[in-house]
Amino acid sequence: MRPAEWLRTNSERYLLEAAQRSMAAQHYGKAALPPPAPGGVFWRRAFVPVYRRLPWSLKHRIITAMPGSHRRRWRAFDDDPRQPGI
Amino acid sequence: MSRRIVIVGGGAAGIGAAGAAKQVDPAADVTLYTEYEDVAYSPCGIPYVHGKEIPTFEALFLQGKEAYVQAGIDIHYETRVTRIDTTRREVLANGERTVSYDRLVITTGFTYADPGIPGGDLDGLYYVKNIRRAMEWDKVLDSVHSAVVLEASPLGLEMTTALAHRGIETHLVDSHPWALAEVGDPDIMQPVQDSWDEMGVHMHFNTRAEALLGSGHVRAVKTSAGEISADLVVICTHKRPDSALARAAGVGLGSTGGIIVDDRMATTVEGVYAAGDCAEVPHGVTRVPIQGISGSHAYAQGKVAGANAAGGDRFYQPVYVPWGMVAGKWMIGGVSFGETLATALGVPFVSGAADGISRARYYPDVKKVRVKLLAEPAHHRLIGAQMVGGEGIKERADFLAMAVKTGVTLEDLAWMENVYSPPIGALNEPIALAAQNALARLKD
Numbered sequence: 297m298r299p300a301e302w303l304r305t306n307s308e309r310y311l312l313e314a315a316q317r318s319m320a321a322q323h324y325g326k327a328a329l330p331p332p333a334p335g336g337v338f339w340r341r342a343f344v345p346v347y348r349r350l351p352w353s354l355k356h357r358i359i360t361a362m363p364g365s366h367r368r369r370w371r372a373f374d375d376d377p378r379q380p381g382i
Numbered sequence: 383m384s385r386r387i388v389i390v391g392g393g394a395a396g397i398g399a400a401g402a403a404k405q406v407d408p409a410a411d412v413t414l415y416t417e418y419e420d421v422a423y424s425p426c427g428i429p430y431v432h433g434k435e436i437p438t439f440e441a442l443f444l445q446g447k448e449a450y451v452q453a454g455i456d457i458h459y460e461t462r463v464t465r466i467d468t469t470r471r472e473v474l475a476n477g478e479r480t481v482s483y484d485r486l487v488i489t490t491g492f493t494y495a496d497p498g499i500p501g502g503d504l505d506g507l508y509y510v511k512n513i514r515r516a517m518e519w520d521k522v523l524d525s526v527h528s529a530v531v532l533e534a535s536p537l538g539l540e541m542t543t544a545l546a547h548r549g550i551e552t553h554l555v556d557s558h559p560w561a562l563a564e565v566g567d568p569d570i571m572q573p574v575q576d577s578w579d580e581m582g583v584h585m586h587f588n589t590r591a592e593a594l595l596g597s598g599h600v601r602a603v604k605t606s607a608g609e610i611s612a613d614l615v616v617i618c619t620h621k622r623p624d625s626a627l628a629r630a631a632g633v634g635l636g637s638t639g640g641i642i643v644d645d646r647m648a649t650t651v652e653g654v655y656a657a658g659d660c661a662e663v664p665h666g667v668t669r670v671p672i673q674g675i676s677g678s679h680a681y682a683q684g685k686v687a688g689a690n691a692a693g694g695d696r697f698y699q700p701v702y703v704p705w706g707m708v709a710g711k712w713m714i715g716g717v718s719f720g721e722t723l724a725t726a727l728g729v730p731f732v733s734g735a736a737d738g739i740s741r742a743r744y745y746p747d748v749k750k751v752r753v754k755l756l757a758e759p760a761h762h763r764l765i766g767a768q769m770v771g772g773e774g775i776k777e778r779a780d781f782l783a784m785a786v787k788t789g790v791t792l793e794d795l796a797w798m799e800n801v802y803s804p805p806i807g808a809l810n811e812p813i814a815l816a817a818q819n820a821l822a823r824l825k826d
Binding site for chain 2: 328
């Protein structure tokens with residue numbers, strides 16, 4: 297797996313896991329939460345808390361710095377003055 | 383001399399590309415390679431034949447092979463392209479025949495992610511994809527007593543519903559806390575899970591599959607919560623872009639593993655286009671690239687790629703991802719993202735939900751409809767939605783996708799006009815009620 301794909305796969309996995317646990321705690325109660333799957337110590341204890349503290353504008357800059365289709369020309373974005381998701 | 387266009391892959395994107403290329407340049411020499419026996423059928427319909435809602439697989443075919451011959455599209459069935467040489471503009475078919483092209487369209491689709499557990503080589507593991515294999519599996523299903531569906535993905539939801547509908551003892555195993563947890567929110571999925579319960583489905587959430595057990599043929603799935611006996615395991619893991627051929631040819635890939643394209647569906651290599659599940663396109667709200675969306679997205683992307691390969695000038699738009707499906711006894715759907723995904727991404731949002739009805743309250747067969755809207759806190763522009771209901775979900779998802787795309791606000795939706803006619807629409811539109819509730823939360 298290439299570095300950008302590895303980073304996205306892991307960051308998505310643990311950010312989603314954290315969001316799902318938070319939503320599950322609200323919906324089903326904290327008692328229903330099982331222990332997390334083994335592994336992922338760095339991602340759970342360092343990456344997710346740090347990512348959550350960053351403002352969305354900075355998160356977005358980091359995410360869109362990754363290689364991908366968004367960095368090529370999409371005319372719809374040329375004409376759209378809105379800042380995405382902010 | 384006519385333009386020679388080669389298309390690799392015969393799914394929705396490939397067929398869309400072939401048809402559009404011929405439309406733009408009828409004189410073009412269009413050749414399509416597919417590793418399968420057929421093109422132009424609806425693989426998305428396969429679970430409904432298994433579930434007996436659709437009587438035959440033949441109903442899934444859109445048109446016969448002769449129609450493509452008449453349209454001047456040269457389709458090579460059961461032919462795998464094994465190499466692309468973008469410098470010499472050639473592809474190698476079946477490892478022996480070299481074919482040159484002026485323009486190439488890559489529509490190689492997806493593969494299921496490897497479950498990454500022992501036992502992957504056993505018999506009795508079903509990957510839903512090819513219609514001919516589905517026909518064979520359908521006969522097997524007649525003798526299946528119990529089945530495990532691995533992962534509550536969109537296909538997992540459809541197959542769980544289909545197998546239960548068919549009377550098979552069905553177990554759904556997923557490591558997440560609820561079904562479709564990477565897309566849907568728990569309040570939206572709860573009615574679906576309740577209906578599966580009524581249908582006799584055994585749900586195993588927060589449960590990891592650890593191994594497929596058996597000798598020759600699968601007999602059980604070992605999970606973090608014990609063993610589940612199974613005559614059949616349906617693997618419904620993530621759709622990964624099948625971009626290995628493109629990567630080997632030096633075509634650029636993005637962070638999803640999908641092929642990088644611009645809005646003309648042109649790749650990083652001159653003269654090479656890509657479309658469908660093997661490519662990635664930017665999300666309209668976040669601009670983050672995504673892949674593996676739906677058959678309608680693949681077909682539309684294929685049309686753009688094929689038209690441009692034939693000398694046209696069409697462009698595709700960023701996606702807002704309206705989605706919808708039947709799961710259990712409910713329809714679910716949405717646009718863009720829900721609370722779970724927005725929370726994971728860290729996108730700021732305010733949400734509002736409302737429970738409404740699909741028709742006048744006194745009209746027969748009136749159904750519940752729950753709508754949840756997500757909006758930007760600063761400008762109140764809609765950025766996502768989730769829904770569950772008995773009817774009218776698809777139409778609301780399509781409408782809300784356009785609303786997100788065009789920057790419609792909560793205020794616009796809260797006081798929107800709506801159709802009121804007892805057999806088809808209630809006095810209060812649930813979308814408007816959800817928007818009013820979101821605005822009320824903003825005032826708190």
